[in-house]
Amino acid sequence: MTFSVLSIKKLNKSFQRDDKTLTVLDGINLDIQQGEFISIVGSSGCGKSTLLRLIAGLDQDYQGEILLNKTPIREPDLKRGLIFQEHRLLPWLNITENIGLALEETAFTQNEKQSLIQEHINIVGLQGFEKSYPHQLSGGMAQRVAIARGLVNKPDILLLDEPFGALDAMTRGHLQVELQRIWQHEKITMILVTHDIEEAVYLGDRVIIMSARPGKIKNIIDIPITHPRQRSSDALFKLRNQALNQLDHI
Incomplete structure (x- = not known):
């Protein structure tokens, strides 16, 4: 039986730049289940990494709710692990x-x-x-x-912000396989921010596609393929093309 470990409701985030208000996230609503692997994709500047920082508790200046196990996130704590590109x-x-x-x-x-x-x-x-x-x-x-x-x-959740972005293609592919194995072993909720749509589809149970700034959830694509997955899968290829098509029309 699954339950929502993370619930995001009516989340808005803005920055002040040169006396202007820059809206980065606009009306984000998302429920993530215990043990899910969520991939978040979108163009540069759409607010993917900002969203991850808010979930991590690194920034409390926002409107809306971010609830971990029904408790508001107020600051960083040991319940959320965070891995960066470096x-x-x-x-x-x-x-x-x-x-x-x-x-x-x-x-x-x-x-x-x-x-x-x-x-x-x-x-x-x-x-x-x-x-x-x-x-x-x-x-x-x-x-x-x-x-x-x-x-x-x-931790309850592991947050990954482009963790393989600085690696060569061969190493990146190998670590994607390893991350899939580790996720299955640990049965932990993972949220991955990535620019790589193939990586997002290969790893994710759901792929969250965000629009250009201000970042909104444009679409959510379910990836109903059991793990471990094979990159050569026709079903995975079709879902990747579906996601690419969504990104092309943002």
């Missing part, structure tokens, strides 16, 4: 220590923390690199560490 690992800490940063403010014992860190190193496939430093890792490996750090404290 891995943002601290260069003077090794993999184990970087992942452990996400557990500093938790009530876990030291033994529980070490167990969680090792569990998530294993989940992202980095066994044997526990003592390695960021400069010793490839870009793809560093993003795996960032994913492990985002998951290690067992």
